[in-house]
Amino acid sequence: MNSLVLAIIGIAMMLAGYFVYSKYLARRVYRLNSEFRTPAHELQDGVDYVPTNKFVLWGHHFTSVAGAAPIVGPAVAVIWGWLPAFLWVTIGTVFFAGMHDMGSLWASVRNRGQSMGMLSGRYIGARGRNLFLVVIFLLLLMVVAAFATVITNLLIATPTSVIPVWGAIAVAAVIGQMIYRWKMNLLLTTVIGVVALYSLILVGDRFPVVLPESILGMTPATFWIVTLFLYAGVASLLPVWVLLQPRDYINGVQLFIGLGILYLSVLLASPTIVAPAVNQAVPEGTPSIWPLLFVTVACGAISGFHGMVSSGTSAKQLDKETDGRFVGYFGAVGEGLLALGAIIAATAGYQTLADWEAVYSAFNEGGVSAFVNGGGAIVNAGLGLPVGLSATILATMAVLFAATTMDTAVRLQRFVVQEAGEILGVRVPNVAATLVVVVVGVALTFSAGADGSGGLLIWPLFGTTNQLLASLTLAIIAVMLLRKKRNPVLILIPLVFVMVVSVYALVVQLGTFWTDQNWLLLGLDVVILVASLWVALEATIAMQAARKGQFDPETDDPVLAGAGRGDTAASD
Amino acid sequence: MTRRTTVADGMRSLSAGLREFYEAPYRRTLSRARRDEDDLFTVVVLAEALGVPNPASYYTVELLPLVAERVHEWHTRMGMERSPLDSVSCC
Numbered sequence: 103m104n105s106l107v108l109a110i111i112g113i114a115m116m117l118a119g120y121f122v123y124s125k126y127l128a129r130r131v132y133r134l135n136s137e138f139r140t141p142a143h144e145l146q147d148g149v150d151y152v153p154t155n156k157f158v159l160w161g162h163h164f165t166s167v168a169g170a171a172p173i174v175g176p177a178v179a180v181i182w183g184w185l186p187a188f189l190w191v192t193i194g195t196v197f198f199a200g201m202h203d204m205g206s207l208w209a210s211v212r213n214r215g216q217s218m219g220m221l222s223g224r225y226i227g228a229r230g231r232n233l234f235l236v237v238i239f240l241l242l243l244m245v246v247a248a249f250a251t252v253i254t255n256l257l258i259a260t261p262t263s264v265i266p267v268w269g270a271i272a273v274a275a276v277i278g279q280m281i282y283r284w285k286m287n288l289l290l291t292t293v294i295g296v297v298a299l300y301s302l303i304l305v306g307d308r309f310p311v312v313l314p315e316s317i318l319g320m321t322p323a324t325f326w327i328v329t330l331f332l333y334a335g336v337a338s339l340l341p342v343w344v345l346l347q348p349r350d351y352i353n354g355v356q357l358f359i360g361l362g363i364l365y366l367s368v369l370l371a372s373p374t375i376v377a378p379a380v381n382q383a384v385p386e387g388t389p390s391i392w393p394l395l396f397v398t399v400a401c402g403a404i405s406g407f408h409g410m411v412s413s414g415t416s417a418k419q420l421d422k423e424t425d426g427r428f429v430g431y432f433g434a435v436g437e438g439l440l441a442l443g444a445i446i447a448a449t450a451g452y453q454t455l456a457d458w459e460a461v462y463s464a465f466n467e468g469g470v471s472a473f474v475n476g477g478g479a480i481v482n483a484g485l486g487l488p489v490g491l492s493a494t495i496l497a498t499m500a501v502l503f504a505a506t507t508m509d510t511a512v513r514l515q516r517f518v519v520q521e522a523g524e525i526l527g528v529r530v531p532n533v534a535a536t537l538v539v540v541v542v543g544v545a546l547t548f549s550a551g552a553d554g555s556g557g558l559l560i561w562p563l564f565g566t567t568n569q570l571l572a573s574l575t576l577a578i579i580a581v582m583l584l585r586k587k588r589n590p591v592l593i594l595i596p597l598v599f600v601m602v603v604s605v606y607a608l609v610v611q612l613g614t615f616w617t618d619q620n621w622l623l624l625g626l627d628v629v630i631l632v633a634s635l636w637v638a639l640e641a642t643i644a645m646q647a648a649r650k651g652q653f654d655p656e657t658d659d660p661v662l663a664g665a666g667r668g669d670t671a672a673s674d
Numbered sequence: 675m676t677r678r679t680t681v682a683d684g685m686r687s688l689s690a691g692l693r694e695f696y697e698a699p700y701r702r703t704l705s706r707a708r709r710d711e712d713d714l715f716t717v718v719v720l721a722e723a724l725g726v727p728n729p730a731s732y733y734t735v736e737l738l739p740l741v742a743e744r745v746h747e748w749h750t751r752m753g754m755e756r757s758p759l760d761s762v763s764c765c
Binding site: 150152154155163164287289292342350419 | 685688689691692693694695696698699700701702703704705707
């Protein structure tokens with residue numbers, strides 16, 4: 103199969119989803135109304151609530167949701183062959199992710215831009231809110247550990263990326279100064295930043311950094327993991343304008359450049375996919391495709407994390423409710439394209455099937471490195487850049503995404519720890535809270551060995567938690583639709599599917615962790631399993647109540663028997 | 675009109691879009707940090723009025739009128755229903 107054909111089919115499916123299905127959702131299910139006064143106008147404050155041009159907002163939304171996860175997941179999942187991953191990414195984007203992202207945006211817009219946590223309190227109940235906090239904490243914890251391992255593996259497998267990866271921190275710091283201290287023009291700053299980043303890639307390509315066998319008494323993998331957590335801890339404590347903000351910005355720009363390079367190369371080189379459509383001879387120890395595929399590829403098919411971005415931030419900036427179709431659904435399409443690019447790079451970038459099988463020698467082997475090397479070969483064929491340089495570009499891109507997610511996640515987790523401290527009546531200072539987060543993250547990463555292989559064992563668990571969060575969001579949307587007396591079947595089918603596969607995957611993994619005697623992950627698995635069943639129970643109760651009760655069609659508040667419409671106070 | 679103005683307009687809107695892209699995600703964090711700093715400043719200026727000896731009061735007293743307007747917003751945010759100051763009564 104030619105990869106160009108696959109790319110065209112995939113893009114056509116997603117675009118059809120956008121032009122046909124999302125229109126149907128907008129008209130019949132969510133009934134988006136361009137006359138509706140969005141929170142951005144109603145509560146405009148110049149800070150959170152700012153009506154924003156839909157293209158700019160889409161840019162934000164897309165760059166916040168797309169990162170390393172839609173690369174890692176598909177690159178691991180192609181071990182079962184390209185067809186299952188391809189189908190799950192395309193169908194998932196069209197019927198799951200697009201619907202979910204657009205729906206969470208709509209739900210939040212109809213509720214004064216409140217976050218999903220608040221909405222779960224309102225539509226599912228007080229316990230729903232606590233549940234939400236638990237799930238989010240687990241998600242952040244796992245993403246930090248998994249990404250530390252992903253970055254470490256890349257830094258070791260692609261030593262040429264070491265200089266650009268760490269140099270990018272300096273570039274971002276200088277950009278922050280250029281903008282806030284020297285008040286330079288942003289367009290100029292952007293050009294300088296991108297040129298500096300790519301110069302670093304050229305330098306790194308010439309001077310690979312391979313760590314010695316033992317550095318400060320640690321193996322290279324251990325050293326990188328410890329350094330990464332130290333970095334993430336420090337970065338999350340700095341004022342955001344110094345590092346995080348310019349880093350996010352440059353990464354956003356870099357995301358568009360990277361996607362452009364990848365798809366242009368596929369277009370020019372149109373390499374043949376050497377991997378089998380369905381891999382009959384999976385390596386020993388590979389878990390069964392059903393249900394593990396559906397949790398290995400989380401971002402790129404459906405991801406609960408998007409709901410947090412949609413509800414927390416994007417919903418407060420939506421100019422018109424109808425823009426939600428472009429921002430939410432097309433944001434998911436953008437991420438689907440990234441996942442599709444990862445699938446193509448990891449399956450078509452090799453000369454022969456034997457080469458490919460050598461890379462995918464075991465489950466969790468290959469992965470991002472396969473994406474980097476395969477993608478490097480495609481970029482080489484398409485754009486004529488040397489193979490090494492192409493691989494360095496892609497490795498740097500993947501590491502930068504993962505690292506930005508890591509420092510942001512450490513920062514967010516710090517807030518969760520501080521909030522938990524407040525509930526217990528203890529004031530936790532910033533540094534102490536960050537220390538707690540970093541220590542727990544390091545412990546989880548090293549839980550299965552000093553080389554940090556624990557990090558990638560977590561990946562399917564991360565996917566499961568992400569799906570769990572998505573089910574919670576879908577349940578909220580379904581309850582809203584039921585309260586408005588609309589048909590929720592297009593939400594319920596994906597909801598049930600996602601719930602079933604994630605619970606099934608948890609049970610399967612429970613067995614794996616038991617045989618591996620990995621008690622920490624076993625414990626985590628049990629916690630997530632309990633949370634999943636809890637979500638299912640609460641969602642069912644809330645939906646039953648919503649189906650039976652009478653609600654005000656405007657505010658969704660319960661209409662008490664005997665009370666006239668509009669007499670019920672808004673109870674938030 | 676001329677082509678040059680269209681190009682200039684295009685550049686300007688591109689610049690504005692980029693700036694929005696740069697600033698929007700952190701607008702809340704930055705404005706909160708700024709508010710925290712302003713709160714600290716308010717407390718320093720109001721120190722004498724709150725009964726805390728302030729060696730720099732000779733200088734800060736000049737700034738009192740500047741923070742006076744903010745007192746109401748400040749004390750409500752700090753969880754005090756009424757103004758803690760005898761001199762400034764806002765509600």
